C-alpha cells in the first residue's frame with residue numbers, strides 16, 4: 370500500500386487555464402479568481418501548468434507565480450497538482466522543489482519535450498524529479514504531443530515506488546488505460562485524460578479525471594461522475610453525449626484554449642488570451658462562441 374492518501378486525487382480535477390493580464394503577462398490575481406471560481410463550484414482539484422495551463426509556453430518564474438497564486442487561494446480546499454514538465458530535467462527539478470515549498474499536494478510531469486527520448490532517458494528524467502522532493506508523483510502520459518510511448522514495463526517499474534501514486538493518461542485507448550490500471554495495481558491511480566471518454570475511462574478502471582475542457586463546464590463532469598457513482602449509467606451516458614457535443618464545437622475553433630478562455634470571459638472571468646502560437650478567438654467567430662456559451666449554460670442549469 371502507498372503511504373500517501375490517494376482519495377484526494379480522485380474525482381474531477383480541472384486542468385487550469387493560463388491566466389494573463391491585458392499585456393499577456395502572467396496574472397496571479399486572475400489565477401486566484403479562476404481558482405476561487407472552481408473551488409466554489411466544488412471540484413476535487415486543480416492541475417496547474419499542464420497543457421491547458423500553457424506551462425510549456427511559460428518561463429519557470431511565471432509558472433511559479435501561477436502555482437503560488439492557486440495554492441494560496443484554494444490549497445486548503447482543493448488538491449493542487451503542479452505540472453513541472455519542462456524541456457530540461459534541471460528546470461523540472463527546480464519547479465518540483467518550488468511546488469513542494471509552496472505547498473502543492475503532488476507533482477506531475479510529461480517526459481522532457483522536444484528530443485526523441487529513449488525509455489531509459491525518460492525514466493532517469495522522471496526519477497530525478499521524483500527524488501528531488503517528498504511529494505507524491507503522477508506520471509503524465511500524453512503521447513500525441515510528446516511522442517513518447519509509455520510501455521507497461523516502465524509503468525510497472527515506476528509504480529513500484531511509494532511516491533509514484535498514479536498516471537494521467539491522455540492517450541485515447543481505453544484499453545491502454547485498463548492495462549495501466551491492471552499493471553499498476555489497486556493502490557495506483559489511473560486518471561482519465563480524454564474528456565470525450567470520461568465515462569468510458571471510469572467504466573474501465575479510471576479513478577477520476579483531469580481535463581482541459583472541464584474548466585468551462587465542471588458542473589457537467591461532476592454530473593457524469595455523480596450518475597456513474599450512483600450506478601445510473603443511462604443518465605451518465607446522456608450527460609457524456611451532451612459534453613461531447615460541446616467538446617466537438619470547442620475543437621472547431623483555431624485553438625481549444627482560445628475558445629475556452631473566450632467563454633469564461635463572457636461569464637465575467639477575464640483570464641486573458643492564450644499565448645502565441647496558440648490563437649485567440651477571431652472577432653468573426655465571437656457570435657459562435659456566444660451561442661456555445663449559451664448552450665453550455667443551458668445544460669448546466671439542468672444539472
Ligand SMILES: CC(=O)N[C@H](C=O)[C@@H](O)[C@H](O)[C@H](O)CO
Pocket residue numbers: 384420511513538539561562563564565579580581582616620625
Ligand atoms: C490531448 C489533450 O490535450 N488532452 C487533454 C488532456 O488529457 C484533454 O483534456 C483534451 O483537451 C480534451 O479531451 C479535448 O479533446
Ligand SMILES: CC(=O)C(=O)O
Pocket residue numbers: 384385416419420421422562579580581582
Ligand atoms: C488537458 C490537461 O489535462 C492538461 O492541461 O494537462
